[in-house]
Amino acid sequence: MNRLLLWRMLQEEVRLNSSFASRRGFWLFPLLVVGAGLLATALAAELTADVPYREVLLGLHFSFLFYGLFTGGLAFFGSDFLERIFGHYALVTSLPETQPLSYRRVIGIYFCKELLFYALFTFAPLTLGALLGTHWSFIAPERMLRLLASLLPSFCAGLAGAFLVASLYRRSLYAAVAGGTVMVLALGTLLAGDGLPQLMWYLDGSPPLPLGWGLALLPALVATLLVGEFHEQALPPVQGYREQYRETLAGSExxxxxxxxxxxxxxxxxxxxxxxxxxxxxxxxxxxxxxxxxxxxxxxxxxxxxxxxxxxxxxxxxxxxxxxxxxxxxxxxxxxxxxxxxxxxxxxxxxxxxxxxxxxxxxxxxxxxxxxxxxxxxxxxxxxxxxxxxxxxxxxxxxxxxxxxxxxxxxxxxxxxxxxxxxxxxxxxxxxxxxxxxxxxxxxxxxxxxxxxxxxxxxxxxxxxxxxxxxxxxxx
Structure with missing residues (x-):
């Protein structure tokens, strides 16, 4: 059942995105990522000539962390708006309202879908482009694969962090602020210590990469436990906006x-x-x-x-x-x-x-x-x-x-x-x-x-x- 839900969510993601944009343009996007990966790898020596190697790697990990935060914010904060805009369609995330499925289970699979979708849609083309670019770069193919393997947990950490903040926001605004602050402090503690585990794994093989994955997935696990067993639909307040609209209209002249x-x-x-x-x-x-x-x-x-x-x-x-x-x-x-x-x-x-x-x-x-x-x-x-x-x-x-x-x-x-x-x-x-x-x-x-x-x-x-x-x- 879990694999079926995951597959249906992936199909839904592709159909929604390809229906918004042109289908040809949607499927050409991975080719654009291939080209970007190829150029970035081929020009790596020139782009990083005057920057310390470790700082280049740290910048890459922060870039993928921000990418995860951005996509996660759109996915988890925007799910309510998808349901509102496509109210005449039955989205997979709304199944707990009509089927004997827990919302906790569905939202956990939804997170896995987001991670898998972006891994296939962006990381796989990026890997292909980067490997092609190693032909003109000082970076060996096996070293490039190791670098990309260390970057994926950083993206996952950003995605999971956005998931946790969104889950805390469903409880209260203060909980979301507190959760975001704790995550920023935790990241600062890691950087002040030995650094990101996945970055250290790339540099010298210690600590093991599963530790980086574990820390990256921890916010997602906490978020899944916090969402509850059902999706609480917020009832719109019974309030007239006619008088308020007149005032707003007068102020918008x-x-x-x-x-x-x-x-x-x-x-x-x-x-x-x-x-x-x-x-x-x-x-x-x-x-x-x-x-x-x-x-x-x-x-x-x-x-x-x-x-x-x-x-x-x-x-x-x-x-x-x-x-x-x-x-x-x-x-x-x-x-x-x-x-x-x-x-x-x-x-x-x-x-x-x-x-x-x-x-x-x-x-x-x-x-x-x-x-x-x-x-x-x-x-x-x-x-x-x-x-x-x-x-x-x-x-x-x-x-x-x-x-x-x-x-x-x-x-x-x-x-x-x-x-x-x-x-x-x-x-x-x-x-x-x-x-x-x-x-x-x-x-x-x-x-x-x-x-x-x-x-x-x-x-x-x-x-x-x-x-x-x-x-x-x-x-x-």
Missing amino acids: WSRRWAVPAVVAKERLDLQRSRTGIKMVFSFAVPLSMLVFVNWFLDRGLPLEVEFNTIFWGVMVGFFGTMLYSWLNTMDDSSFYATLPLQVPDLVRARLVLFGTVTWWIPALFMGLIALLSRELRLLPLAIFVMAAVGLYVVSYTAWITGLRTNSSLYDATIFARFFLVSVPPMVLLAILSMALEQALPVVMVALSFTCLVLLLATQLFYGRIEHRWAGEEFD
Whole structure:
């Protein structure tokens, strides 16, 4: 029965993603990963020439840890929204409501499905590409296999950490905050000691790799025990929103230049009604909390001259704004808009306005925390400006190429390639400029300001093309 449920969940995952994006683009995504693995391996010597080998490995493990946190946040915090959007379909995770199956059992298998899906969909192509790249690299094939085998537990740890925070959140907000704090402290303890077990296994074979897997899977085991024997459906409160809508509409008239105020007001009420804001904070907070920890660890915990200042993190935080926009697209089923005299661009623009006016405080809060920990409050205004420019640029381009289907559309290889080529180069440029801030302050300030102004002009261009791109699309 467990294997059957696992197989059905895998089939459901493939069908959902391939139905959101084009089927061809979905199946081309692994080929894109193969190419990325090949290039990264072939260029490894040039990319890591001036960086200590151990720090390169630590950076790789943190990257895969963040990848696990990101995918886990979408999977476990977004499951409620999948049930809401596809309410007319019976998802496998809803079986405990109609069948003699415990929710604990189903959600445990769901975690296994997520791990297996990403292992097959990303790690297997990455392994193939990396092995092909060893032909032009100094890394031996057997050493590359050992490295990838050590990276998979790091991804699993991120996935399991998101699972645990989501399970604790179902109990209370305070439990989720406490659980996330404990995991960050546990990671800090490991790094302050001998390091990550899987990293040490790669370097010298001790401790054994199963220890790394055990620590990675421990949060998932605890989360499975905490979810309970059934899925508690939250009943919507009996509350009228008519008067509140009128007040919100009156307060949204200023947005008439960029969107339809009535749609902006309705989407803002939906954000409040569905409590998506809390889940947005958590899905944004988990990876960014890890970034804050890494920032502190690099500045205080390692004897390295790494110039990751607050402006650099402003670039990173701005890029994470894509997550906030993707959450706005998962609040509710938008097909009912088809019965109204509205088009898809009206809703896309309304959600962009919502992103820029209602959710801005989430990344701004984290920027303040990073500046405080780095003792660089003097750079905070410029960092927030850089963060806003990057965030608006990336999110507006994301809205232009993905519309209302952000999460699934990025699995389309062609869309992801376009997203990568448009978003990464300016981020790399801004990151390089931020690292040179202390060497040539006036020149770098001018260059940063000019680059951000160019990004804002591009934002206006992307925003203006939304109408042409999505005018003929249907809501369903």
